Amino acid sequence: MRTFAEARLTKQDEMAAVRRRHAAHFTEIAQDSETGLVGPDADGWIGRLEAAVADLEVALRWAQQHAEIGIGLELSADLWRWWLFSGRLAFGRDWLATFVAGADQWRDERTGRAFCAAAALAAENGDNAEAVRLALRIFEPLGLQERMAFAATMIGSAQLNLGDRAAARRSFQIAMDL
Numbered sequence: 001m002r003t004f005a006e007a008r009l010t011k012q013d014e015m016a017a018v019r020r021r022h023a024a025h026f027t028e029i030a031q032d033s034e035t036g037l038v039g040p041d042a043d044g045w046i047g048r049l050e051a052a053v054a055d056l057e058v059a060l061r062w063a064q065q066h067a068e069i070g071i072g073l074e075l076s077a078d079l080w081r082w083w084l085f086s087g088r089l090a091f092g093r094d095w096l097a098t099f100v101a102g103a104d105q106w107r108d109e110r111t112g113r114a115f116c117a118a119a120a121l122a123a124e125n126g127d128n129a130e131a132v133r134l135a136l137r138i139f140e141p142l143g144l145q146e147r148m149a150f151a152a153t154m155i156g157s158a159q160l161n162l163g164d165r166a167a168a169r170r171s172f173q174i175a176m177d178l
Helices: 002-011 015-036 042-051 053-065 069-078 080-085 089-101 109-124 128-136 145-161 165-177
Strands: none
Touching: 015 042, 015 053, 015 069, 015 080, 042 053, 042 080, 053 069, 053 089, 069 080, 069 089, 069 109, 080 089, 080 109, 089 109, 109 128, 109 145, 128 145, 145 165
């Protein structure tokens, strides 16, 4: 059925519009899941995302292939908790790296969230040096206080894991001040 529908859409030159709507739909689901995964229905969200693995990958790949950096940033940033909870750290890190690498021209909250998600997954994966590098690039140019506090907390945690207590204390103090 999927092959038949794809052939019909291709024949009618509607594939691009359908793929865009598909990516937008799964971006909305990912956006809702970010808070849903830490709410009372977390198990339901995990099941919903597990059932959508193939569709999420199709949406991410479409965004990559069509240089839809904004959609890719948003989708990959929203999925960070799921990638963490489901043990897909490497998968999530790869997708975030793909879209963050193409985000130099973007300077908005969406980009900052993607850098933050990439830093969180790097730290959880034990790559503390990369977590610090990513966290330092996040929010200062945007002036987003809450996100800057999160970044400072992320840096402090990474520094603590690296054994630099003095630097961690400074980072945690910056987070508290923000």
